[in-house]
Amino acid sequence: MLLFSRRTRRFESVIGTLILFLLIATAVGIYILQRDVDMARFGVSSLVAGDSSAAGETSPGGGSLEPRGPSHESLFFGLSTDNFSPVGTAETYNADNLYEKIDGKAPMYVESGFNLLTTQRFVSEDNTELCLEIYLYDMGNPRNAFSVFSRQKRADGTDWPELLYAYQTSNALYVSYGKYYIEAIGFAESQKLIDVMKKIAQQLTAQLGTGDEGKIAELGFFPPQGTIAGSWKLYLNSAFGFEGLSDIFSARFQIGEGMVTVFLGRQGNAAEARTIAESYRDFLTSNGATILSAESEALKSADASVLDFYGSTEIIFTAGRFVGGVHEADEKQSAEKAAEVLLARLNKIGGLGD
Amino acid sequence: MTNAGEKNLGRRQLLVRGAKAAVSIAVAGALAYSMYDREGPKREAEKIKLVSLPDFSVPGRDEQTLAIVAGEDRAKTAAKAVELLGGIERFVSPGDVVAIKPNIAFASPSILGATTHPDVISAIVRLCYEKGRAKKVIVTDNPINDPASCFTISGIGKAAAAAGADVVMPKEGLFQYTTLEGGKLIVNWPVYYGPLEEADKLIGIAPVKDHHRSGASMTMKNWYGLLGGRRNIFHQDINTIIAELAMLVRPTLVILDGTVTMMTNGPTGGSISDLKKTNAMIASCDMVAADAFGSSLLGLEPSDLPYLALAEKAGVGTADYESLKPIRASVT
Numbered sequence: 001m002l003l004f005s006r007r008t009r010r011f012e013s014v015i016g017t018l019i020l021f022l023l024i025a026t027a028v029g030i031y032i033l034q035r036d037v038d039m040a041r042f043g044v045s046s047l048v049a050g051d052s053s054a055a056g057e058t059s060p061g062g063g064s065l066e067p068r069g070p071s072h073e074s075l076f077f078g079l080s081t082d083n084f085s086p087v088g089t090a091e092t093y094n095a096d097n098l099y100e101k102i103d104g105k106a107p108m109y110v111e112s113g114f115n116l117l118t119t120q121r122f123v124s125e126d127n128t129e130l131c132l133e134i135y136l137y138d139m140g141n142p143r144n145a146f147s148v149f150s151r152q153k154r155a156d157g158t159d160w161p162e163l164l165y166a167y168q169t170s171n172a173l174y175v176s177y178g179k180y181y182i183e184a185i186g187f188a189e190s191q192k193l194i195d196v197m198k199k200i201a202q203q204l205t206a207q208l209g210t211g212d213e214g215k216i217a218e219l220g221f222f223p224p225q226g227t228i229a230g231s232w233k234l235y236l237n238s239a240f241g242f243e244g245l246s247d248i249f250s251a252r253f254q255i256g257e258g259m260v261t262v263f264l265g266r267q268g269n270a271a272e273a274r275t276i277a278e279s280y281r282d283f284l285t286s287n288g289a290t291i292l293s294a295e296s297e298a299l300k301s302a303d304a305s306v307l308d309f310y311g312s313t314e315i316i317f318t319a320g321r322f323v324g325g326v327h328e329a330d331e332k333q334s335a336e337k338a339a340e341v342l343l344a345r346l347n348k349i350g351g352l353g354d
Numbered sequence: 355m356t357n358a359g360e361k362n363l364g365r366r367q368l369l370v371r372g373a374k375a376a377v378s379i380a381v382a383g384a385l386a387y388s389m390y391d392r393e394g395p396k397r398e399a400e401k402i403k404l405v406s407l408p409d410f411s412v413p414g415r416d417e418q419t420l421a422i423v424a425g426e427d428r429a430k431t432a433a434k435a436v437e438l439l440g441g442i443e444r445f446v447s448p449g450d451v452v453a454i455k456p457n458i459a460f461a462s463p464s465i466l467g468a469t470t471h472p473d474v475i476s477a478i479v480r481l482c483y484e485k486g487r488a489k490k491v492i493v494t495d496n497p498i499n500d501p502a503s504c505f506t507i508s509g510i511g512k513a514a515a516a517a518g519a520d521v522v523m524p525k526e527g528l529f530q531y532t533t534l535e536g537g538k539l540i541v542n543w544p545v546y547y548g549p550l551e552e553a554d555k556l557i558g559i560a561p562v563k564d565h566h567r568s569g570a571s572m573t574m575k576n577w578y579g580l581l582g583g584r585r586n587i588f589h590q591d592i593n594t595i596i597a598e599l600a601m602l603v604r605p606t607l608v609i610l611d612g613t614v615t616m617m618t619n620g621p622t623g624g625s626i627s628d629l630k631k632t633n634a635m636i637a638s639c640d641m642v643a644a645d646a647f648g649s650s651l652l653g654l655e656p657s658d659l660p661y662l663a664l665a666e667k668a669g670v671g672t673a674d675y676e677s678l679k680p681i682r683a684s685v686t
Contacts, residue, residue, distance in 0.1 A: 157627065
């Protein structure tokens with residue numbers, strides 16, 4: 001019994017000593033690691049620069065690699081793509097790390113209500129030179145999607161009539177559909193690539209579809225005669241460099257042989273529209289514009305402002321709750337004619353004003 | 355068995371054991387107290403070792419600062435532009451290690467013009483080896499997108515390797531912190547220092563692109579790729595960061611490829627219709643002058659790009675590129 005007791009005590013001593021050594025080793029390890037703490041590994045490297053936004057896993061340069069939030073990767077599963085296979089898995093980006101995909105363009109998207117980007121690359125199984133990449137931007141709502149679609153629209157793009165707002169260039173396809181903005185970028189100029197892009201876009205929009213393509217009502221407020229279809233742009237904020245001009249649509253407008261840019265925006269009420277028009281006029285004059293007298297009786301009656309801005313003509317007027325006008329026209333006469341047509345159209349719509 | 359031991363425990367042993375336990379607790383407590391950091395871990399910036407980027411520039415020569423060569427063949431125009439400035443031998447000495455910094459920001463094919471064209475990289479790497487007798491040429495960048503995809507899809511990795519260059523991709527250990535003296539933004543910021551540390555010369559090679567935020571992306575903006583960390587925060591003050599980068603990095607030579615210019619929707623582009631043939635290759639010891647000329651390819655005036663004025667004011671170079679009497683030529 002005594003022998004057993006001694007053995008047990010020895011055994012307990014050995015175990016106890018081992019535990020003590022283990023504790024000491026752990027303490028030393030913690031001490032060493034704490035001395036060499038790298039905050040970047042814990043996603044707070046940006047504190048060095050005063051950026052308080054948290055980051056996920058860090059890239060070699062310290063950037064965030066881990067996307068957050070819900071994604072649309074599953075949309076790319078099972079697409080019929082004519083022997084084009086997905087390359088790797090879909091990537092997703094949120095507002096915090098969108099710049100890792102599109103760098104300097106990211107602010108434009110983020111300022112336009114961007115929510116999530118999902119991208120997927122595809123390559124032809126027959127010819128590895130034929131690659132394409134799909135960018136599916138969830139912009140939160142149809143107006144946001146239409147804004148980034150319209151502001152980046154390529155002048156030489158041709159409409160793709162399969163969808164309400166879609167066009168193609170020699171290597172790419174662009175679609176605004178509901179709250180989504182879709183870019184399909186081909187890595188070469190190839191009809192086969194364009195065909196596959198269209199097929200993918202059709203399948204994606206069918207999956208995304210809620211029956212609402214995101215029709216933008218204001219596009220119908222431009223005069224049907226003269227407005228260049230597809231030339232519309234939607235500025236959600238700071239149109240023409242002026243912070244007070246938000247939710248403004250512009251379009252190219254044919255007037256005789258020339259072309260001018262006309263614009264309109266629906267405000268809360270007529271008083272608000274007048275305040276915005278006056279603020280924009282003051283903004284222009286404070287930046288060097290001079291006020292001219294209007295030749296057009298209709299513009300005079302509407303109390304429109306006609307200004308010379310370093311050789312170009314600017315016109316601003318209100319029609320009910322609409323702010324409208326002409327931006328950077330080369331000739332005053334053409335500008336006034338275009339403004340007259342737009343003013344008449346907005347007055348005719350009238351019922352939308354107050 | 356424990357019970358047997360406990361039965362044998364006398365008062366004396368109990369006191370001894372109690373004393374031992376008390377001493378152990380006291381020692382552990384004292385040790386913990388001595389190691390306790392009331393301020394918590396210090397921010398990296400307060401204890402990191404800062405590095406300074408070497409000055410890679412070579413002595414200037416009157417009327418051999420800026421060369422502009424017209425033509426479509428990038429290999430020929432790039433070689434000619436360097437030749438007009440005195441040849442690669444002026445910039446690279448035998449045995450030099452040369453670092454080349456292209457713009458490989460995106461996983462985008464060369465046809466889209468968002469990255470430096472691989473033909474220029476090949477031409478300059480070969481010049482460095484064949485005429486400059488460089489010991490080693492490194493081609494490197496810290497892309498925005500996944501580095502491996504960027505080097506592969508842009509075609510630069512393959513072209514550089516085929517010309518004999520070492521292709522270096524960014525890794526965590528290659529970043530060091532630096533501060534630009536008098537800088538507002540580059541303060542205790544990680545930069546891609548590793549490849550520059552072993553280099554004797556540095557050549558920047560960039561395409562001419564529209565840029566949504568800064569108006570243009572050319573040789574000065576190309577240094578943005580040397581920044582680590584969450585560098586996107588600098589987009590809020592893009593002109594200052596470009597000017598500060600131009601103050602921080604003193605390259606041996608810059609090459610601006612304006613064979614094709616991305617006129618719209620930069621810096622990523624995406625459609626070939628964003629591009630325009632402008633057939634110009636620029637080599638320069640003055641990156642402000644190179645970019646000032648490049649602005650004309652975008653249909654801009656140098657005054658449209660505020661960072662040029664900031665860099666000029668800081669003494670980096672001149673936006674009045676004509677004052678440098680650029681050497682012009684064309685190749686077919």
